[in-house]
Amino acid sequence: MLRRILLVAKRDYLAAIRSKPFLFGLIVTPVLAxxxxxxxxxxxxxxxxxxxxxxxIDRTRAVAPALAEAVEEKNRTDIxxxxxxxxxxxxxxxxxxxxxxxxxxxxxxxxxxxxRRHEIFAFLEIGRDALHAPQNASAEKLAPSFRVDYYGNTGxxxxxxxxxxxxxxxAMRRTRLAQLGIDRAHFAEVLAPASMQSMSLLSRxxxxxxxxxxxxxxxxEIAIPISMMMLLAMMVLMSAGPMLGAVAxxxxxxxxxxxxxxxxxxxxxxxxxxAAVALTLTSSLLYVAAAILVLQSMAMIGLAPFSVLPWFxxxxxxxxxxxxxxxxxVGSACASPNDAQHLAMLVMAPTLVPLxxxxxxxxxxNGGLATVMSLTPPFTPLIMLMRQAMPGGVPAWxxxxxxxxxxxxxxxxxxxxxxxxxxxxLVQGKTAKVSEMMRWAVRG
Amino acid sequence: MDAIQLLxxxxxxxxxxxxxxxxxxVPEGAVYGFIGPNGSGKTTTxxxxxxxxxxxxxxxxxxxxxxxxxxxxxxxxPEERGVYRRMAVRALLEFHGELRGGRNVxxxxxxxxARLDLAHCxxxxxxxxxxxMSQKVQxxxxxxxxxxxxxxxxxxxxxxxxxxxxxxxxxxxxxRRGSTxxxxxxxxxxxxxxxxxxxxxFKGRKxxxxxxxxIQQRYGNDTLRVAAEGGAAxxxxxxxxxxxxxxxxxxxxxxxxxxxxxxxxxxxxxRTRIASFAVTKPSLQxxxxxxxxNGAAEAQNA
Numbered sequence: 001m002l003r004r005i006l007l008v009a010k011r012d013y014l015a016a017i018r019s020k021p022f023l024f025g026l027i028v029t030p031v032l033a034x035x036x037x038x039x040x041x042x043x044x045x046x047x048x049x050x051x052x053x054x055x056x057i058d059r060t061r062a063v064a065p066a067l068a069e070a071v072e073e074k075n076r077t078d079i080x081x082x083x084x085x086x087x088x089x090x091x092x093x094x095x096x097x098x099x100x101x102x103x104x105x106x107x108x109x110x111x112x113x114x115x116r117r118h119e120i121f122a123f124l125e126i127g128r129d130a131l132h133a134p135q136n137a138s139a140e141k142l143a144p145s146f147r148v149d150y151y152g153n154t155g156x157x158x159x160x161x162x163x164x165x166x167x168x169x170x171a172m173r174r175t176r177l178a179q180l181g182i183d184r185a186h187f188a189e190v191l192a193p194a195s196m197q198s199m200s201l202l203s204r205x206x207x208x209x210x211x212x213x214x215x216x217x218x219x220x221e222i223a224i225p226i227s228m229m230m231l232l233a234m235m236v237l238m239s240a241g242p243m244l245g246a247v248a249x250x251x252x253x254x255x256x257x258x259x260x261x262x263x264x265x266x267x268x269x270x271x272x273x274x275a276a277v278a279l280t281l282t283s284s285l286l287y288v289a290a291a292i293l294v295l296q297s298m299a300m301i302g303l304a305p306f307s308v309l310p311w312f313x314x315x316x317x318x319x320x321x322x323x324x325x326x327x328x329x330v331g332s333a334c335a336s337p338n339d340a341q342h343l344a345m346l347v348m349a350p351t352l353v354p355l356x357x358x359x360x361x362x363x364x365x366n367g368g369l370a371t372v373m374s375l376t377p378p379f380t381p382l383i384m385l386m387r388q389a390m391p392g393g394v395p396a397w398x399x400x401x402x403x404x405x406x407x408x409x410x411x412x413x414x415x416x417x418x419x420x421x422x423x424x425x426l427v428q429g430k431t432a433k434v435s436e437m438m439r440w441a442v443r444g
Numbered sequence: 445m446d447a448i449q450l451l452x453x454x455x456x457x458x459x460x461x462x463x464x465x466x467x468x469x470v471p472e473g474a475v476y477g478f479i480g481p482n483g484s485g486k487t488t489t490x491x492x493x494x495x496x497x498x499x500x501x502x503x504x505x506x507x508x509x510x511x512x513x514x515x516x517x518x519x520x521x522p523e524e525r526g527v528y529r530r531m532a533v534r535a536l537l538e539f540h541g542e543l544r545g546g547r548n549v550x551x552x553x554x555x556x557x558a559r560l561d562l563a564h565c566x567x568x569x570x571x572x573x574x575x576x577m578s579q580k581v582q583x584x585x586x587x588x589x590x591x592x593x594x595x596x597x598x599x600x601x602x603x604x605x606x607x608x609x610x611x612x613x614x615x616x617x618x619x620r621r622g623s624t625x626x627x628x629x630x631x632x633x634x635x636x637x638x639x640x641x642x643x644x645x646f647k648g649r650k651x652x653x654x655x656x657x658x659i660q661q662r663y664g665n666d667t668l669r670v671a672a673e674g675g676a677a678x679x680x681x682x683x684x685x686x687x688x689x690x691x692x693x694x695x696x697x698x699x700x701x702x703x704x705x706x707x708x709x710x711x712x713x714x715r716t717r718i719a720s721f722a723v724t725k726p727s728l729q730x731x732x733x734x735x736x737x738n739g740a741a742e743a744q745n746a
Contacts, residue, residue, distance in 0.1 A: 003546055004543055007539070007542055007543050008543070011528075011539055015528070015530070015531070250526075250528075253526040253527075253528075253529060254522070254524040254525060254526025255526040255527060256526075257496070257522040257524060258520065258521070258522055258525065258527060258540070258585065258586070259540075260494070260496045261494050261496070261518060261519070261520030261522075261544070261586075261595075262516075262540065262543040262544035263543055264495075426491075426496070426497065
């Protein structure tokens with residue numbers, strides 16, 4: 001049996017690795033996956049620094065001059081790269097507009113029209129009582145007179161609104177301090193922000209007792225777990241994903257019946273799964289080696305999570321086994337590769353769901369959602385790996401419990417897939433419904 | 445020793461009995477022809493012999509052993525043929541041979557490629573071959589290494605006469621070298637000329653099994669083969685003739701039970717000039733149609 005499995009695996013592996021789509025995917029997939037990072041890098045290299053004119057209606061009749069001053073101060077200090085001195089953020093200028101208390105709506109409409117004509121970028125309306133707004137009240141619950149409203153025409157994350165938040169608050173504080181009679185000469189000292197540095201925890205070596213000092217955290221520490229998760233997802237989708245169409249194509253070409261005289265369905269399926277694992281190991285070893293070389297060349301090799309690498313490969317093998325077995329099962333139940341593509345989402349869901357949940361898991365890697373999802377077998381490989389690679393890691397027992405679940409899931413998925421495959425490959429002319437596949441899985 | 449024994453084998457798909465209580469013994473070294481209309485159960489029977497699917501009831505023995513899995517001594521050419529089309533011919537044949545035989549088969553592959561006039565395309569991809577050449581490649585994939593039992597589902601379909609002849613010769617050669625051959629066919633002349641035994645399955649049940657002679661014996665000398673001026677048209681309404689099968693220049697007449705051929709001859713002479721008149725056993729084609737229903741070439745005697 002093993003001989004036949006290995007022979008099928010060898011054929012499939014060599015056929016795949018020599019194919020142009022595989023070689024093309026090897027190069028293009030990481031480029032596409034990393035295009036987001038490339039886009040950010042390009043945007044950073046060529047930032048939009050066009051001047052932004054902000055109109056301000058100051059109904060307090062007290063804050064606007066301080067705001068203009070705070071904005072100018074920020075223009076002088078915060079919009080340039082601290083190392084190169086190059087401007088990286090747009091400069092804002094303030095245009096103070098006298099408030100029209102008789103018809104404020106008409107005034108807002110007029111300013112909105114100016115924003116649409118790009119005469120101004122946006123406008124601020126500082127409410128009459130904004131300096132004395134109730135403490136701890138959210139903006140949604142405050143009456144308009146207590147609020148500072150920002151009117152803009154840009155959707156999504158409005159960087160300018162965030163940019164202005166500091167100067168607006170600074171101006172409000174300066175005005176309040178002035179009204180309290182504090183000497184303006186002390187304003188800078190009073191309002192100076194404290195800089196907070198994010199540090200790692202200290203640790204003690206169990207054997208030597210030596211204490212390792214905390215180190216400054218940097219952005220790359222977050223990039224590494226995300227990159228590892230993305231790499232794992234990419235590897236799984238690259239190797240097991242195309243198998244769905246390939247099996248459906250082989251079935252359409254009537255390849256299986258001739259093979260079935262020489263090898264059983266389980267042997268054929270196992271051979272194909274083994275080929276997928278070998279294919280994934282080949283490409284992942286290339287990528288991991290390339291990543292290590294890149295980190296070394298950037299003198300960032302210390303960030304490489306070598307302790308998590310074995311888990312990366314273990315989870316990858318398990319995930320490829322599950323994904324490829326399901327791909328083979330679903331592919332064998334389809335009448336054509338086109339039909340198989342319609343069911344692709346079904347097979348890829350365990351890989352895609354963790355990607356959708358990336359943001360909440362990143363925000364709270366040891367929270368309830370992240371822990372439960374990482375211990376749910378279909379999602380364990382991607383989510384547990386990311387949590388393990390993050391600073392602080394996970395409790396030691398979690399990866400092992402996760403691994404037990406993943407192994408059980410892999411065996412179960414393979415068993416179910418084999419039963420579907422055995423029947424599916426002999427059914428010609430129609431694509432099986434999901435209910436039929438489930439019946440094959442139950443009854444064999 | 446018997447190559448194959450099927451003991452009361454049944455297989456049902458949903459509500460349909462594909463094979464219904466079939467028993468069959470295939471002696472070693474024989475060429476056994478499976479005939480029957482489409483959907484009668486031939487392929488299902490073959491798949492059960494190969495353990496591709498399993499019977500619901502009954503037992504199958506191959507070379508004396510009850511079958512529970514793959515048999516490395518069995519070669520198979522399915523009706524729905526397909527191979528990895530992007531593989532080179534020789535690599536494909538070596539893969540199939542090693543998968544079944546578990547050993548290097550390069551020498552046998554080269555020998556068969558030369559014999560079936562495919563040596564020049566050994567390194568070509570299968571997808572570049574013509575349909576006939578591709579079928580010959582698939583035939584080689586089924587017979588390398590030489591199997592003790594070879595199962596061929598419609599091996600001659602789509603082949604030109606030259607290719608069909610080379611496959612026919614190869615089958616006979618394999619039998620001479622000890623292989624038992626089961627083949628299914630819709631071509632009754634193939635079954636008559638190539639097969640030692642004929643098994644007919646109809647609606648899942650065995651309806652014929654034996655040598656051609658023994659099968660024909662069961663139907664007696666009830667067939668007249670006549671060539672006459674005016675052809676089938678002048679034979680309509682002949683007394684004691686149940687059916688007329690028009691073969692063009694010759695007509696086959698099936699007589700009613702107990703009828704004297706001389707009476708038919710007298711009636712024919714009264715109508716037209718006779719070129720030839722022979723009393724024969726029914727052909728396999730005729731027997732097939734009697735069991736499975738009327739064919740297009742058969743005219744009902746009113």
